[in-house]
Amino acid sequence: MQVLAESETPLPPILVHRHTMRVIDGMHRLRAAELRGETHAKVVFFDGSEPDAFVLAVRLNATHGLPLSRADRAQAADRVIRSHPQWSDRLIAAATGLAARTVSAIRKRSTENGRQLNTRIGRDGRSRPLSAAEGRRRAGELMARRPEASLREISEAAGIALATTRDVRERLRLGQDPVPPKLRAAELKQTGPNGPGAGGGRKAGAVTVRTMGPAAEPATVPRFETQPALEILRRDPSLRFTEVGRRLMFLLSLHSINAPEWQRLVEAVPAHCSRSVAQVARQCAEEWLWFADRIESNGRMAG
Incomplete structure (x- = not known):
């Protein structure tokens, strides 16, 4: 702070919550200006809510302010969980500088844990169902109601990944439950015998998708063999003799490898590259x- 005060360089603007006039970011700059004897400071106003202002203050402090202690970050995470319960653990972790599993543990201890939400907002801004099984059931119901809808439309409406939506469609085509056995078992373990994974009942708002035959284990589903199809496509003149067609065949061949x-x-x-x-x-x-x-x-x- 003393270094800032003695510097002749103009101080960057401070960030202030307009409604409360509280400083969100720049307390040291403000104090340095006072030590210089200045009576005015450049300000950038934030017009969001108080909870959003707090999140912004924590985020900015985590990126370029004085490091918060782990206890301070945990307290901040608990407050954000209370004010933004719809946010995912990863999103709160990114704002507070904690690990996602730490945020998850704090959420479980929070007094706000009783508030039941069906979805959470992730770091990419997309809303996703808390239960993967619930999202799959919702997708299955949408497919039954809107057979003409594309997989992308179903994916966005159900709040699940496109790859998951494709898997749901394939499972329904084979007469299987849209929720794989492992997910159903995990759901039953969490919710008890009357949860959505059991026949005795289900959560309010859950959907039931009727399958068209006995469920088969994933291991019994035949794998599509790509090589014969690729050989036929390579001989097709409409692909073979066009630049775009040859590029497409190159990309398809590149990704067609065995188990x-x-x-x-x-x-x-x-290991250090696995996430990326x-x-x-x-x-x-x-x-x-x-x-x-x-x-x-x-x-x-x-x-």
């Missing part, structure tokens, strides 16, 4: 699914 090769790639990824590689791979998968949906939609319209 042992995938396993070798998994084992080759260093997984994020990029997941994004690539989402884009390929979008591409597949558009092709299928165009094919239906052409037919």
